[in-house]
Amino acid sequence: MIRITGLTKDGQWREDLTIGQLATAGLEWFWADFSEPSEEESALLSSYFHFHPLAIEDCFHLLQRPKLDHYDPLHFLVLHSIDPRTLAIYEVNMFIGKNFLVTYHYQPSEEIQEARAKIAKVPVTKQNWSLFAAYMVIDKLVDQYFPAVQELEEQVLDMEVGGGNDKNQTAIEDIFSIRSRLLRLRKTILPMRELLYRIINTERIDGLDQYVAFYHDIYDHLLKLAEMTDACREMTADLRDSYMSYNSNRMNSIMKTLTVITTIFMPLTFLAGIYGMNFHNMPELNWSWGYFFTARHHVRHRAGHVRLVPAQRLV
Numbered sequence: 001m002i003r004i005t006g007l008t009k010d011g012q013w014r015e016d017l018t019i020g021q022l023a024t025a026g027l028e029w030f031w032a033d034f035s036e037p038s039e040e041e042s043a044l045l046s047s048y049f050h051f052h053p054l055a056i057e058d059c060f061h062l063l064q065r066p067k068l069d070h071y072d073p074l075h076f077l078v079l080h081s082i083d084p085r086t087l088a089i090y091e092v093n094m095f096i097g098k099n100f101l102v103t104y105h106y107q108p109s110e111e112i113q114e115a116r117a118k119i120a121k122v123p124v125t126k127q128n129w130s131l132f133a134a135y136m137v138i139d140k141l142v143d144q145y146f147p148a149v150q151e152l153e154e155q156v157l158d159m160e161v162g163g164g165n166d167k168n169q170t171a172i173e174d175i176f177s178i179r180s181r182l183l184r185l186r187k188t189i190l191p192m193r194e195l196l197y198r199i200i201n202t203e204r205i206d207g208l209d210q211y212v213a214f215y216h217d218i219y220d221h222l223l224k225l226a227e228m229t230d231a232c233r234e235m236t237a238d239l240r241d242s243y244m245s246y247n248s249n250r251m252n253s254i255m256k257t258l259t260v261i262t263t264i265f266m267p268l269t270f271l272a273g274i275y276g277m278n279f280h281n282m283p284e285l286n287w288s289w290g291y292f293f294t295a296r297h298h299v300r301h302r303a304g305h306v307r308l309v310p311a312q313r314l315v
Helices: 053-060 110-119 129-143 145-158 165-201 208-275 290-295
Strands: 002-008 013-017 027-035 067-071 074-082 089-096 100-105 298-301 304-307
Touching: 002 110, 013 027, 027 110, 027 129, 053 067, 053 074, 053 089, 067 165, 074 129, 074 165, 089 129, 100 129, 110 129, 129 145, 129 208, 145 165, 145 208, 165 208
Parallel strands: 027 100
Antiparallel strands: 002 013, 002 027, 067 074, 074 089, 089 100, 298 304
């Protein structure tokens, strides 16, 4: 589907234009949005708009890294959109021309729809509509990153280690799951940050000086998102280390208990092993006080004195 919004030379916004009307509508500027395009609609990128073949190829091959390419006088952007619920990443391609903006994406984009609805309410003044509309789209896309990162941040802050084996096992699984999702977000946030850095520092986009502050604001948002992501990764690393330390301490406690039990039963095993043998002529086998002596025997342990339970009668 192709949705076209145009601004006429007399300052009127027109909605739902067709490709055939672009040449006859007397437009000063237009925005063509290719949403879930068919093969015939995708062919218009080449047959009607005559975009560079490399840019068109990038539109067809998903998922490209966020980037900025210059095909004078056209500028091509690859952007990433995130679904805050599933953290799925979608590609949004953008062609910025002097008197038009073309967006191309295979999944429905609420951010682009919001930007299209908002731009029609902007007072008509002499400005670079392509750069302004591109800013609105990028700003809407980046705003969707915050709910995804903040949800993971809340999950990390609510986690704790301790309270039982089952709880700890669930916690460590959640930690690795969160780290995996943070890594997925980081692979989008950092390239988008680099892209915005290139945009605000390039000298090849005419009229950008008027909008540098707007694009710099998006760059600041991406800096904050990157810091939040790194902070969450550090917290998950600390939680993972705490889990390993807790597990190690718990294992040491179990080993201490087993050592005490082993120390108690070693003498008894020794005595039972000797006097349990079926030999008639054994030393002290017929000693009258042997049972009482063995029963009252104490084994000294480094944690204190441990009294033995009465042993079985020696035979």
